[in-house]
Amino acid sequence: MDIQPLFKYAQSPLPSPATYIRLIELLPPREGGPENITGVSTRPIYGRIFSAPIASLPTFKALSYSWGTSPERVRIEISGRDGEYGGLFITPSLEIALQHLRHPSESTRVWIDQICINQDDNQEKGEQVSLMCEIYSNAEEVLVWLGPAANESDALMDLWQEIGQEISDWGLESYYTKERFSLLQEIVAEIDPSEEKTISFHQICRTSIEKLHVKLRAIAAWYKREWFSRVWIIQEFCLGARAVFVCGEKREATNPRDRIYGMLALANDKDKLKIIPDYENSTVEEIYTSTTRAIIEAGDLDMLRLVQFPKYQNRLPSWVPDWRGKIYPCFTTVIPNAIERPLFAPSGSTTPSLISTNDCNLLGVEGYLVDEIEEVGSPWFVSDSAVFDSVKCQSYLSQIKYMCLIAGTKDFDIYDDPQRKSEAFWRIPIGDVEDTMTKEICRATPSFFDGYKSNISLFEAFQTIRLASIEKEVDDIFGLSGEHREVATRYRGRMYAMRDKRPFMSKRGYVGMGPVTTSPGDMIVVLIGAEVPFVLRPRDGQFFLLGESYCDGIMDGEIVTRRTKQDFILV
Numbered sequence: 001m002d003i004q005p006l007f008k009y010a011q012s013p014l015p016s017p018a019t020y021i022r023l024i025e026l027l028p029p030r031e032g033g034p035e036n037i038t039g040v041s042t043r044p045i046y047g048r049i050f051s052a053p054i055a056s057l058p059t060f061k062a063l064s065y066s067w068g069t070s071p072e073r074v075r076i077e078i079s080g081r082d083g084e085y086g087g088l089f090i091t092p093s094l095e096i097a098l099q100h101l102r103h104p105s106e107s108t109r110v111w112i113d114q115i116c117i118n119q120d121d122n123q124e125k126g127e128q129v130s131l132m133c134e135i136y137s138n139a140e141e142v143l144v145w146l147g148p149a150a151n152e153s154d155a156l157m158d159l160w161q162e163i164g165q166e167i168s169d170w171g172l173e174s175y176y177t178k179e180r181f182s183l184l185q186e187i188v189a190e191i192d193p194s195e196e197k198t199i200s201f202h203q204i205c206r207t208s209i210e211k212l213h214v215k216l217r218a219i220a221a222w223y224k225r226e227w228f229s230r231v232w233i234i235q236e237f238c239l240g241a242r243a244v245f246v247c248g249e250k251r252e253a254t255n256p257r258d259r260i261y262g263m264l265a266l267a268n269d270k271d272k273l274k275i276i277p278d279y280e281n282s283t284v285e286e287i288y289t290s291t292t293r294a295i296i297e298a299g300d301l302d303m304l305r306l307v308q309f310p311k312y313q314n315r316l317p318s319w320v321p322d323w324r325g326k327i328y329p330c331f332t333t334v335i336p337n338a339i340e341r342p343l344f345a346p347s348g349s350t351t352p353s354l355i356s357t358n359d360c361n362l363l364g365v366e367g368y369l370v371d372e373i374e375e376v377g378s379p380w381f382v383s384d385s386a387v388f389d390s391v392k393c394q395s396y397l398s399q400i401k402y403m404c405l406i407a408g409t410k411d412f413d414i415y416d417d418p419q420r421k422s423e424a425f426w427r428i429p430i431g432d433v434e435d436t437m438t439k440e441i442c443r444a445t446p447s448f449f450d451g452y453k454s455n456i457s458l459f460e461a462f463q464t465i466r467l468a469s470i471e472k473e474v475d476d477i478f479g480l481s482g483e484h485r486e487v488a489t490r491y492r493g494r495m496y497a498m499r500d501k502r503p504f505m506s507k508r509g510y511v512g513m514g515p516v517t518t519s520p521g522d523m524i525v526v527l528i529g530a531e532v533p534f535v536l537r538p539r540d541g542q543f544f545l546l547g548e549s550y551c552d553g554i555m556d557g558e559i560v561t562r563r564t565k566q567d568f569i570l571v
Contacts, residue, residue, distance in 0.1 A: 011080025017127040022116040045076035062139035066226035068093035151221035301352040301529040348557035352529030368563040370524040377503035407509035426452040430494035451491025515547035
């Protein structure tokens, strides 16, 4: 039996993996042969690989897809500069994509990571990943392959095209500028319900919702496709000059290193960070640790706010986020351009004051020890719907109000303003942050207290008539006006932003919200350069970082004149 030759990447070498890439000329199917039920040729895939300098690439397309999880591999035929064809084994999902994407009569020049990068050469792979930004930015279009048509996907794509055209004709894109984005926010929030553009915008929204409602099953199936679960899709989709969705799949980011490398090209300070993709010599823990340190040393201590527990891997230092898990937004996270400066400055500075250590797994930072935590409340866990659970909400607010009352009996003067002290019980549940009607955020204003009071009335109403989660009926019965409903909803939204935290009270009477893992004996600490305080757990003269916190009475630098600066070594 003849042994068919395999393709060798030596047939198409890269003069320099850091400055050259390979492209494939995907050839049309050879005449005749079988087709599937949709008329797509299933004849074997043929292509020619060649290299080109990244500085002067020819016109090409880039493929964004899912590798799939099947261990099986299928053979395609590839030739290099010698013109001799040899077999290259690829995933079944890619073969299906290529069958759909190749032109019936012309060659198509494409960059495909699985084919154009030697997957058996980790050094080459690392250097090529560094070029992802240039590759996708230089592609004339990014082909987003989501998989074969199924579950009414064709009809759904037609509907999205129809809705997209309607909102485009309305002029949505013209508002995506720094000067006009605030106008769009006012339209969305219906600041002036009688304004013509506001009326037409919300009419489009209503009719679109009605059309999409009948396609809910198709939408659910659509977003379950593998392509949407990949980290790399953000980079691939955003960097391309033009993205074309073809109903198909994408490769899973199963390598946890890709949680860093997949986002690297989007970082506006990537050159400053000097992070070099390394798939061969560094462990996942080393990559996550070195990346976190690089970002902090570049001046962003708020990277520590992304530390959340539980972690997938306990071998990570406490101060390093675990990018493999789901990381929830910080409680002051906002949309782009909504805020130009930090809401809080507990240390009075935005520049970190770092301390050199001899161990790469230790992080040294200067800061101020505020106090030791004496008592903690129940965890504030909420789902998207549970924020309207009257029992949970009432318990949450009651615990904080009780702690504020007890703190008031302690013989420590922690507030300069008695009036501000009296407001703590309604500011702490929302982290002293208010959503404005235009969806921006700011420090909570005195008028936001109305949101607290309106919610107390609602929660008591829920308890009284046992109509949990039927907000509209309760509003009507108890006479809440539209204005009060609106501020009540915004207040609950800020309560939700404090999820996965728990109330605490310190020995001196500081009350706030800390990570759900907070326990008595933990320390409230202000680290110089961070936007919020943190909760640390003492450990043999060093400290274990539990996560971000809100602590009423120290968020504007008050602690700086009341404590002595000291060193904190985080393990």
